[in-house]
Amino acid sequence: MTPDTLDQRSQELYEDGRRQLAAGFDAERNMVVLRTGMGDYHDPRGSLAYAVCLLRDGREQDAALAERIIDTVLSMQERRPGNAHFGNFRWFWEDEGVTDLNAVEFMLEALIDICFRFRDQLTSGLRRRIREAVRLGLGEIERMDVHLSYTNICLLDIHNTVLGSQVLGDAHHHERGRRKLDAWIAYTARSGAPHEFNSPTYCAVDINALASLATHARDREVALKARLMEERLWLHVATHFHRPTCQISGPHCRAYRHDTTGAGGYLKAVLYKELGFPELRRSTPYYPWSGEEGHVGIALGRYHLPDHLRPLFDEKQGEWEVRETANADLGLDLTSYLTLDYCLGTASTSYSVGEPPEPWPQSNAATLYYRRDREPGYGLLYTRYTINEYDSRHMADEQGRIRHDLWDLGQFRGVQHCRRAIWVYGLPPMPITASVHTLKLDVMLLDPDGDAEVWVGRRRFQGREQRVAPGERIVIAHGSVCVALIPLEPTNMGQEAPLVLERRRGELVLSIHNYLGPSKNFWEYRTLSGPFYRGNVRSGLVLEVASRTDFRSLAGFREHVSRASVTDLVSADGVRDVSYSSDGGSLGLRYSLHDMSVLERRLDGRLYVPPMLEAPCVRQGRGAISVGGATLTAGGAPAWLLADAERRLWVAANPSNEVAPFRLETPDGMLETDSFGFGRVVWRGVTGQIDVETDALTSPLRVSGPRDLELRVNGKNVTRRLKVGRAPWRVLAADLGA
Numbered sequence: 135m136t137p138d139t140l141d142q143r144s145q146e147l148y149e150d151g152r153r154q155l156a157a158g159f160d161a162e163r164n165m166v167v168l169r170t171g172m173g174d175y176h177d178p179r180g181s182l183a184y185a186v187c188l189l190r191d192g193r194e195q196d197a198a199l200a201e202r203i204i205d206t207v208l209s210m211q212e213r214r215p216g217n218a219h220f221g222n223f224r225w226f227w228e229d230e231g232v233t234d235l236n237a238v239e240f241m242l243e244a245l246i247d248i249c250f251r252f253r254d255q256l257t258s259g260l261r262r263r264i265r266e267a268v269r270l271g272l273g274e275i276e277r278m279d280v281h282l283s284y285t286n287i288c289l290l291d292i293h294n295t296v297l298g299s300q301v302l303g304d305a306h307h308h309e310r311g312r313r314k315l316d317a318w319i320a321y322t323a324r325s326g327a328p329h330e331f332n333s334p335t336y337c338a339v340d341i342n343a344l345a346s347l348a349t350h351a352r353d354r355e356v357a358l359k360a361r362l363m364e365e366r367l368w369l370h371v372a373t374h375f376h377r378p379t380c381q382i383s384g385p386h387c388r389a390y391r392h393d394t395t396g397a398g399g400y401l402k403a404v405l406y407k408e409l410g411f412p413e414l415r416r417s418t419p420y421y422p423w424s425g426e427e428g429h430v431g432i433a434l435g436r437y438h439l440p441d442h443l444r445p446l447f448d449e450k451q452g453e454w455e456v457r458e459t460a461n462a463d464l465g466l467d468l469t470s471y472l473t474l475d476y477c478l479g480t481a482s483t484s485y486s487v488g489e490p491p492e493p494w495p496q497s498n499a500a501t502l503y504y505r506r507d508r509e510p511g512y513g514l515l516y517t518r519y520t521i522n523e524y525d526s527r528h529m530a531d532e533q534g535r536i537r538h539d540l541w542d543l544g545q546f547r548g549v550q551h552c553r554r555a556i557w558v559y560g561l562p563p564m565p566i567t568a569s570v571h572t573l574k575l576d577v578m579l580l581d582p583d584g585d586a587e588v589w590v591g592r593r594r595f596q597g598r599e600q601r602v603a604p605g606e607r608i609v610i611a612h613g614s615v616c617v618a619l620i621p622l623e624p625t626n627m628g629q630e631a632p633l634v635l636e637r638r639r640g641e642l643v644l645s646i647h648n649y650l651g652p653s654k655n656f657w658e659y660r661t662l663s664g665p666f667y668r669g670n671v672r673s674g675l676v677l678e679v680a681s682r683t684d685f686r687s688l689a690g691f692r693e694h695v696s697r698a699s700v701t702d703l704v705s706a707d708g709v710r711d712v713s714y715s716s717d718g719g720s721l722g723l724r725y726s727l728h729d730m731s732v733l734e735r736r737l738d739g740r741l742y743v744p745p746m747l748e749a750p751c752v753r754q755g756r757g758a759i760s761v762g763g764a765t766l767t768a769g770g771a772p773a774w775l776l777a778d779a780e781r782r783l784w785v786a787a788n789p790s791n792e793v794a795p796f797r798l799e800t801p802d803g804m805l806e807t808d809s810f811g812f813g814r815v816v817w818r819g820v821t822g823q824i825d826v827e828t829d830a831l832t833s834p835l836r837v838s839g840p841r842d843l844e845l846r847v848n849g850k851n852v853t854r855r856l857k858v859g860r861a862p863w864r865v866l867a868a869d870l871g872a
Contacts, residue, residue: 138190143407144433148187151429155184164199164206165227176227178207178237182244183430189252190434201260204248207241208267221274235278239290242271243343246297247431250350268298272307281488282321283461285330286339292318293343297350312356316791319363319812323772323790326746326754327458328367329487331468332374334382334393335427338400341367342428345437355829361438362814362827366789368439369776371401372446373456373749374470376477376503379512380413383470384479384501387460391539394498395421395580396512403432408439409447418510420580420640442776442783442816446751455552456749464491465732467744469550475614475681476504480550480557482732482744484542493562495541500548500557502679506613508583513613515579519544519559519673522572544575544673545730551721551737556712558622558674558723560730561648564659573627573649575673577619579610579642586612586642589692590635602633607695608644611688618678618695621646622702622712625671627656648673662729669708669727676700676714709733752776763801768810769794782819788812793830803839807831 140148158167158180166180181203188200210224212232223237224230245264253261272295280287296311298304322328330336341364348361376383381396393399397418403426406414415426454472464486470479478501485497502515521543544559559575579586588595589609590602602608604623609616624631627649634645648671649656658666678695685691698716704727705711713722713736722736735742747754751762754774758767762777764784771794776785779801786798788810796810802819811830818824822840826847837845844853 138434140433143410147403147407147429148433150426151183151433152187154429155180155187159184163227164202168226178210178223178225178227179240179244181207182241182248183428186244186248186251186430186434189248189255192255197255201257204245204260205263207245208263211241211267211270213270219274221270221272223271236287236290238271238274239287239294242268242275242294242298243290243346244431246294246301247346249301250297251434265301268294268301269304272298272302272304276307276310282318283329283487283489283491285318285328286333286336286343288314288318289340289343293347296347296353296356300350300352308353312353315356315359319359319789320791322363322366323792325459325462325466326772327370327460327468329387329461329466331387331458331460331466332370332382332384332470333386333388334402335390335400336388337367337371337382338404338428338432341371341404341437342431342435345435348438349436358827358829359812362787362789362812364438365440365443365814366774366787368443369446369752369774370458371405372443373458373747373752374479375405375447376472377411377448377450378474378505379477379503380411380416381477381503381512383472383477383503384498384516385468385470385481386479386498386501387481387485388494388496389498390496392421394501394516395514396503396510397421398426400427400432402426403428404435404437405447407432407435408437409444411447413511416510419582420510420514440785440816442778442785445778445781450750453552454750456747457745458747459744471550471552473681474505475683476502476679478502478550478553478555478677478679480548480555481546482548482735484544484546493545495543496539497542497546499542499546500555500677502615502617502677504613504615504679513580513615515577515617517546517557517559517575517577518542519546519575520572521564521568521570545670547723547725547730547732549721549723549735549737549742551719553679554714554716554719554721555677556674556714556721556723557677558672558710558712558725560670560673560727561659561662563662564656566655566657566660568655569653570649570656571651571653572647573671574645574647575624575675577644577646577675579612579617580640581612581637581642582640584637586610587688588635588642589688595635597637599634599636602635602644604633605700607692608635609688609692609695610642611682611691614682616680616682616685616688616691618676618691618698619644620676620695620698620700620714622672622674622676622700624648624673627671644675646673646675670730672702672704672710672727674712676712678714678716746772747774751778765799767795767797769796784817784819785814786817787814791830793832803837803843805835805837807835808833 155166160167165176166184168175168177185200185203188196212222219232222232223241225234225237282288292311292315295307299308344360344364348357351357374383402414456470459467467482481499486493500517504513506513548557591606608619621633624646628651631647701713703711708727711724724734725732753759753761756770759775762779764777766775766786771788771792773788784800793811797806800817809832813828816825822842823844
C-alpha cells in the first residue's frame with residue numbers, strides 16, 4: 135500500500151506523533167505508555183494510533199505488530215455477562231474495570247477509522263474481532279444514550295453509531311444515528327452555538343467527529359448535515375480566535391490547565407494543520423505541556439474548513455465583539471471582545487451538562503489574554519473560586535507533566551460590555567462531611583518574570599503580601615495592557631474575610647476570601663435550601679482593561695479608573711444589583727442571592743438580551759437579519775448570514791430541520807424560494823457563482839442578478855435550466871424541487 139500523500143504541516147504532525155508513540159512503546163505489553171505526573175499507564179488510545187502508523191508503513195512485520203497491538207486493546211473490552219457496562223473499555227490497562235464511561239466512544243472511533251483506512255490489510259480474523267467489538271460497543275453506547283448537551287460525546291455517539299452501522303451492515307444503528315444527529319441539530323439550533331462552547335480541547339473532538347462523518351457516511355443526507363454543522367463549528371471557532379496572541383479567546387466551557395495557560399493542545403493542533411500559524415505550536419513557560427493530543431489522527435484527518443471562513447482567523451481589525459448563546463433554556467451565553475492588544479471573555483453563568491443540569495468545574499468563565507513582547511508572546515488573567523488551599527507548584531512535575539488540574543468550584547455569574555466586566559461568584563452546595571478552612575475567589579495574573587507594575591490605590595505594590603480594601607482600585611500594567619481590578623465587598627463567613635494581594639510562584643494573585651479560619655462544616659450551605667440557608671455569599675469584582683496606547687501613561691489610566699463609579703446593593707428580598715460606570719460605558723448585573731438566578735443585565739443602561747450569534751460580519755437569529763449590505767429572511771428558522779462585502783461574498787444558512795421560505799438579498803442580486811430546509815447558499819459576486827447545498831429543496835429557486843450568473847445546486851450546474859427575464863436584470867427560475 136502506498137501511504138496517502140500528506141501536505142507539509144500534516145506530515146510534520148504525523149512524524150512528531152509517530153516519534154512520540156514509538157518512543158513510548160512497551161514491546162512486552164504491546165502498548166504505548168502514557169507518562170504522567172501521577173504515574174505511567176498503558177494507553178489504548180495511543181496504542182491504536184501507533185497501530186495506524188504501523189499499518190500505514192505497509193511492511194509485513196509492522197502489520198503483524200499492529201495486529202498484536204489491536205488485539206491487546208480489544209482484550210480491554212468488558213465482556214463479562216451481566217456487567218453493568220458490558221461492551222465498554224477500560225481507560226488504561228492498569229484499571230481494574232470500566233472507570234471512564236467515555237472510553238467506548240474513543241476506542242470505537244479509532245477502531246472504525248482503522249476499518250475504513252486499512253480494511254484490506256487486516257487479516258480476516260482481526261476484521262471479525264473488530265466487528266464484534268464494534269457490535270458490543272454500539273450496544274453500550276445505545277444503552278447509555280448520552281444527553282445532547284454533552285456535545286463531544288454526543289457527536290462521537292452519532293459518529294460511531296452511523297459509521298459503525300456501515301462496518302456491521304446494521305440498519306438499526308444507522309437509523310438511530312440519523313435520529314440522534316437530527317436531535318442534536320435541533321437542540322443546537324434552539325440556541326445558536328454548541329452547548330459545549332469554545333473549548334480548546336473539545337471543539338476539536340466535535341470537529342473531528344463531524345468531519346469524519348461527512349467524509350465516510352454513505353447516507354448523503356447525513357454527510358451533508360455533518361459537513362454543514364462542521365462549518366457552523368468552524369464559524370464558532372473563527373469568531374473567537376485571537377490572532378495577535380494565537381489563543382482561543384475566552385470564555386471556555388471546559389478547559390484544562392494547559393489549555394487555560396496557553397499551551398498547545400488538540401484544537402491548536404487542528405488549527406495549525408489548517409492555518410499554519412507557527413505560534414500555535416510554541417512552548418509556554420507558564421504551564422509546560424509535554425505534547426499535543428492526537429498528532430496522528432489530526433495529520434491523517436480530512437477537514438472541511440471553507441475558504442470563506444479562513445480570513446476570519448487572521449483579519450479581525452480594530453475592535454471585534456462576538457456574542458453567542460450556547461443554551462437559551464439555561465441562560466448560558468458568552469461574550470468575547472477582541473482588539474489588537476487583548477481579548478476579554480465572559481460567560482453569563484457557570485457551565486453545566488445534562489437534564490437537570492449538573493455543574494462541571496472545568497470552565498474558564500472569565501479570562502483575559504493579552505500581548506507581551508517577551509516569549510511566548512502573551513499573558514493571561516483568569517479566575518478560580520477555590521475551596522481550601524492549593525499550591526500551583528504541585529500542579530505539575532519538573533517536566534511539566536500534569537499532576538492535578540485547578541477547577542473553578544464556585545457558581546459564576548457575569549456580564550461584559552466591550553472592555554468592562556462584572557464577575558461574581560456564589561458557593562455550590564457543600565455536604566455536611568466537607569471540612570473547610572478557606573473559601574475564596576482567586577484572580578490570577580501569570581507573571582513569571584515579576585515585571586508587572588502594580589498599584590493599590592495610591593501605593594505601589596512591592597511584591598509582599600498586602601491587604602486590600604473592598605472597592606480599592608488595583609491597577610496593573612503588563613505587556614500591552616492596563617488592567618483595573620475593583621474587588622466588591624465579600625460576605626464574611628467567619629472571624630474575617632480578608633482581601634489579599636500577593637505574588638506566588640509565577641503568579642500575581644488577588645484573593646477575595648469568604649472564609650479563612652479553622653476547619654469547619656458549613657451547615658447553612660449543605661444544600662442551599664436547608665433550615666439555616668438565608669441566601670448565597672457575595673464574592674466578586676469589577677474589571678476594566680485598556681490598551682496602553684489608549685492612555686498617555688499608566689497614571690492616566692489610574693486617574694480614569696479613580697473616577698469610575700461602582701454600586702453594590704442588596705435588597706431586603708436578597709436581590710443583589712452591581713453596576714459599574716466609567717468614561718465611555720457602563721454595565722450592570724442584577725441577580726438573586728437565593729438561587730443565583732440572573733434577573734437582569736444592562737449594557738449602557740439598556741436591558742441586554744443575548745443574540746444567537748452577533749459579530750461584525752455575521753448574524754444568526756429568527757426573522758430578518760442584515761449584515762454587510764445583505765439581508766436574509768428565513769421565516770422563523772434560526773438562520774445565519776455571513777458577509778464579506780470587500781470580497782463581494784455572502785453566505786446564508788438554515789442550520790436546522792425547520793423548512794421555511796428563504797430569501798437572500800445582496801448588493802449583487804437576490805435568491806429566494808418558498809420552501810428551504812437544512813442547507814446553505816454561497817453567493818460569490820466576483821465570479822458570479824451561486825452555490826446552493828440542501829437536502830430539502832421542495833420549491834423552485836428564483837434568482838435575479840446580472841446576466842452572467844451561474845447557479846449550482848448540490849454541485850450540479852443548473853444554469854441552462856433557468857428562464858431568462860428582461861435585461862439589464864433578469865429573473866431566473868428553475869423548478870429544482872424534489
